Amino acid sequence: MENNIHFEVKESLLKYKNELFKSISAERAKIGYYDLPFQDISPFVEFEKGFSKDIENIVVIGIGGSSLGPKAVYNFLKPVKKFKRKLYFFETTDPLNIAQLESKIELEKSHFLIVSKSGSTLETIALFKYFLDKCKKEQFSFITELDSPLAKLASSMNAKIFEIPKNVGGRFSVLSSVGLVPLVLAGVDIASLLNGAKKVYNSFFEDGYLKDTLLKKALFFAKNHQEYNINLLFAYSESFKYFVQWYIQLWGESLGKKQKDSILNVGVTPIGLIGPQDQHSFLQLIVEGTRNKTVSFLKIKNFKQELKVPKISLDFLQKLDIINDISFDELINMQSDSIKEALLLQDDIPVDEIIIDEVNEEAIGKLIFYYELLTSLVGILIDVNTYNQPGVELGKSILKDKLIGKAD
Amino acid sequence: MENNIHFEVKESLLKYKNELFKSISAERAKIGYYDLPFQDISPFVEFEKGFSKDIENIVVIGIGGSSLGPKAVYNFLKPVKKFKRKLYFFETTDPLNIAQLESKIELEKSHFLIVSKSGSTLETIALFKYFLDKCKKEQFSFITELDSPLAKLASSMNAKIFEIPKNVGGRFSVLSSVGLVPLVLAGVDIASLLNGAKKVYNSFFEDGYLKDTLLKKALFFAKNHQEYNINLLFAYSESFKYFVQWYIQLWGESLGKKQKDSILNVGVTPIGLIGPQDQHSFLQLIVEGTRNKTVSFLKIKNFKQELKVPKISLDFLQKLDIINDISFDELINMQSDSIKEALLLQDDIPVDEIIIDEVNEEAIGKLIFYYELLTSLVGILIDVNTYNQPGVELGKSILKDKLIGKAD
Numbered sequence: 001m002e003n004n005i006h007f008e009v010k011e012s013l014l015k016y017k018n019e020l021f022k023s024i025s026a027e028r029a030k031i032g033y034y035d036l037p038f039q040d041i042s043p044f045v046e047f048e049k050g051f052s053k054d055i056e057n058i059v060v061i062g063i064g065g066s067s068l069g070p071k072a073v074y075n076f077l078k079p080v081k082k083f084k085r086k087l088y089f090f091e092t093t094d095p096l097n098i099a100q101l102e103s104k105i106e107l108e109k110s111h112f113l114i115v116s117k118s119g120s121t122l123e124t125i126a127l128f129k130y131f132l133d134k135c136k137k138e139q140f141s142f143i144t145e146l147d148s149p150l151a152k153l154a155s156s157m158n159a160k161i162f163e164i165p166k167n168v169g170g171r172f173s174v175l176s177s178v179g180l181v182p183l184v185l186a187g188v189d190i191a192s193l194l195n196g197a198k199k200v201y202n203s204f205f206e207d208g209y210l211k212d213t214l215l216k217k218a219l220f221f222a223k224n225h226q227e228y229n230i231n232l233l234f235a236y237s238e239s240f241k242y243f244v245q246w247y248i249q250l251w252g253e254s255l256g257k258k259q260k261d262s263i264l265n266v267g268v269t270p271i272g273l274i275g276p277q278d279q280h281s282f283l284q285l286i287v288e289g290t291r292n293k294t295v296s297f298l299k300i301k302n303f304k305q306e307l308k309v310p311k312i313s314l315d316f317l318q319k320l321d322i323i324n325d326i327s328f329d330e331l332i333n334m335q336s337d338s339i340k341e342a343l344l345l346q347d348d349i350p351v352d353e354i355i356i357d358e359v360n361e362e363a364i365g366k367l368i369f370y371y372e373l374l375t376s377l378v379g380i381l382i383d384v385n386t387y388n389q390p391g392v393e394l395g396k397s398i399l400k401d402k403l404i405g406k407a408d
Numbered sequence: 409m410e411n412n413i414h415f416e417v418k419e420s421l422l423k424y425k426n427e428l429f430k431s432i433s434a435e436r437a438k439i440g441y442y443d444l445p446f447q448d449i450s451p452f453v454e455f456e457k458g459f460s461k462d463i464e465n466i467v468v469i470g471i472g473g474s475s476l477g478p479k480a481v482y483n484f485l486k487p488v489k490k491f492k493r494k495l496y497f498f499e500t501t502d503p504l505n506i507a508q509l510e511s512k513i514e515l516e517k518s519h520f521l522i523v524s525k526s527g528s529t530l531e532t533i534a535l536f537k538y539f540l541d542k543c544k545k546e547q548f549s550f551i552t553e554l555d556s557p558l559a560k561l562a563s564s565m566n567a568k569i570f571e572i573p574k575n576v577g578g579r580f581s582v583l584s585s586v587g588l589v590p591l592v593l594a595g596v597d598i599a600s601l602l603n604g605a606k607k608v609y610n611s612f613f614e615d616g617y618l619k620d621t622l623l624k625k626a627l628f629f630a631k632n633h634q635e636y637n638i639n640l641l642f643a644y645s646e647s648f649k650y651f652v653q654w655y656i657q658l659w660g661e662s663l664g665k666k667q668k669d670s671i672l673n674v675g676v677t678p679i680g681l682i683g684p685q686d687q688h689s690f691l692q693l694i695v696e697g698t699r700n701k702t703v704s705f706l707k708i709k710n711f712k713q714e715l716k717v718p719k720i721s722l723d724f725l726q727k728l729d730i731i732n733d734i735s736f737d738e739l740i741n742m743q744s745d746s747i748k749e750a751l752l753l754q755d756d757i758p759v760d761e762i763i764i765d766e767v768n769e770e771a772i773g774k775l776i777f778y779y780e781l782l783t784s785l786v787g788i789l790i791d792v793n794t795y796n797q798p799g800v801e802l803g804k805s806i807l808k809d810k811l812i813g814k815a816d
Contacts, residue, residue: 064688079504091685093743095713095736096487096767097646123684125728126717126739133718149724156723170688229698230638230677238505249689256693267697269638271679276531277499279800280472280578281657285664287799289675290637305503309534310541315564316557320533322811328503331534335501338807345802359504391695392687394753399746403730 001366007350009216017215023380032167036175037197044184055111058185061127062115063091065170069179072246076239080359084187090127112140117164119148143177169387171250189361196365222381225268228294235298236275236336244272254375257384276335297353299336303329409774415758417624425623431788440575444583445605452592463519466593469535470523471499473578477587480654484647488767492595498535520548525572527556551585577795579658597769604773630789633676636702643706644683644744652680662783665792684743705761707744711737
């Protein structure tokens with residue numbers, strides 16, 4: 001994994017590097033996600049070993065932090081991996097989506113994972129009831145905090161329960177049971193996934209290459225978060241489609257906050273783009289629009305998929321013979337490089353570039369942990385509580401009142 | 409279709425309504441998309457009638473404005489419609505995506521639509537060559553400007569050509585041949601689609617309900633585009649997943665510009681959200697983050713899909729019995745209303761709400777034309793050329809140099 005930073009970070013800012021590193025090192029003792037790369041995965045591996053071969057579908061019922069992580073990893077690997085079982089994600093109360101997705105699944109050959117940290121997520125419980133009505137109790141397992149109401153219910157059903165540690169927040173939980181259980185059942189190499197995360201952890205905390213890079217990038221993003229209040233992640237492969245969704249939750253929900261001991265609303269808005277498609281959609285706004293955006297390019301060094309543009313010369317289109325015989329993987333990365341260079345020529349758009357080696361478990365594990373660390377660092381610097389989300393409660397309580405009013 | 413505006417638009421601003429209406433009425437004579445609802449669709453309908461019943465797949469090769477529109481309409485209708493033929497969209501040079509998508513399609517039962525306004529879009533020509541190498545010439549039809557190199561090539565191949573009018577820009581072209589050809593082949597009722605657009609056109613240009621609403625909304629968005637430089641479209645149904653992508657291109661590429669006769673970079677950043685999922689991802693940032701966002705909710709009045717939460721009381725989760733026996737369509741709209749009310753209580757987040765009647769062709773036709781009009785209005789007010797995209801050229805020319813350098 002490489003991360004090339006093309007913006008200048010001033011000396012006056014870099015002097016805070018040590019202090020920032022101390023702060024995150026202190027936070028590490030309290031916040032759970034830092035330890036996840038080092039956990040014992042044998043309970044997950046054993047669970048999969050004993051799992052019925054007749055089960056072809058794993059149906060994840062969860063929303064937000066309970067689904068975005070495993071969905072990102074699963075879809076990232078999809079083009080290169082022969083899975084043992086298919087994963088399906090029920091994440092919405094939209095009846096059209098529920099009916100359409102359900103029609104694709106043979107329920108008898110499915111096992112359901114009910115995933116909710118609090119154990120009382122409204123959408124998740126609604127969908128759980130919906131499928132409990134149609135399936136056998138034995139078809140359900142649970143992923144939740146150990147003392148949640150859902151865990152108690154699961155115990156009373158004699159169902160399997162996997163713990164989400166209390167100090168691991170939903171959006172930081174992909175490397176906990178939340179991600180590992182569905183992914184191991186799908187046949188993902190979860191040891192490699194964690195190994196990727198471990199490598200980034202070590203590089204950052206043990207004076208490796210990423211320490212300097214991440215600190216610099218975080219200092220720049222935080223210092224300029226009012227001017228550059230939008231961060232674009234411009235990912236050059238359709239495989240990142242759901243990874244950028246995961247990033248959006250991680251970044252937006254962690255950093256969009258009232259500051260601690262202040263009345264100020266702060267935060268940076270995350271946007272995920274997929275190249276080259278979004279060159280034909282969003283690029284114009286980046287190049288000529290308001291200067292409030294940083295851009296992080298994300299590239300795959302080796303796609304390991306040898307497809308070429310055939311050597312065909314088309315009448316009237318001979319000018320495009322320059323793409324003949326080029327491999328698509330080379331072409332897409334040349335596209336990314338060209339856009340990067342075009343933005344650098346603007347000279348007031350901060351740009352950096354992340355390159356992963358290939359599409360596999362280790363690479364996505366690295367990327368996940370890289371973004372988690374970056375989020376934590378920026379959170380410290382803009383003085384917010386990175387790990388809570390008090391802003392979502394009001395809507396929930398209004399809904400509750402409406403539902404009680406209706407039930408009366 | 410309803411549009412309820414919950415922010416106050418001051419009298420001092422409303423006095424510009426007439427002038428704005430005059431400007432857009434003048435623009436109407438030059439810009440092509442305004443006429444599309446009234447075009448003769450019989451050539452498309454006839455084409456479909458004569459089309460081979462053996463063709464099961466329509467493969468659209470296009471990117472940006474050449475794919476986002478039909479993709480949005482097709483996916484919007486997917487949960488409620490039995491299509492005549494399936495649509496597939498090849499939009500990227502990502503070799504993993506090409507290989508994965510290709511593996512799903514029987515090429516012999518497929519017909520290809522090569523869609524490019526200029527007729528020389530690099531990605532599209534690369535993919536065209538790729539499939540031309542594997543298929544027969546008879547399997548291709550073309551959608552392009554009449555004098556483009558692609559049209560000339562198509563003529564020399566004796567292939568069918570559908571015109572994209574010169575004065576209809578890519579991102580405003582969904583109601584032209586760009587959308588209508590693939591959609592009619594899929595079995596979409598394109599007359600209803602245009603009829604929806606016509607109703608919005610008439611309501612706006614002939615003193616109907618939408619005239620006042622759209623003018624007000626545009627005046628507010630434009631006047632405050634520096635403070636509220638992000639527009640969120642928060643759509644409550646998975647069916648809108650690709651519609652919001654279409655909106656993002658329309659809004660971002662039209663309004664992210666250097667001002668006419670000025671050196672200023674302006675524009676508003678579009679973000680598409682899907683509810684309720686993004687309540688668990690992006691909502692925190694809206695409620696507590698920087699106050700730089702307007703929020704437009706988008707709801708479906710009648711889902712016509714009767715699914716209910718079963719009347720099951722779960723031990724330890726009896727508190728959630730309040731959702732028992734509620735239909736999912738009612739639940740999702742109560743969720744949307746609750747979040748809307750929560751945002752209104754913040755009193756510094758401008759909110760409006762768009763409600764469509766149901767999921768059908770007319771509704772999406774209305775929505776498309778509504779957003780096209782809104783975009784044009786804001787473009788006039790912030791003094792940009794809504795219909796060009798000069799900012800994307802630099803990246804293209806850098807890529808060309810790289811490709812020529814490589815070929816040499």
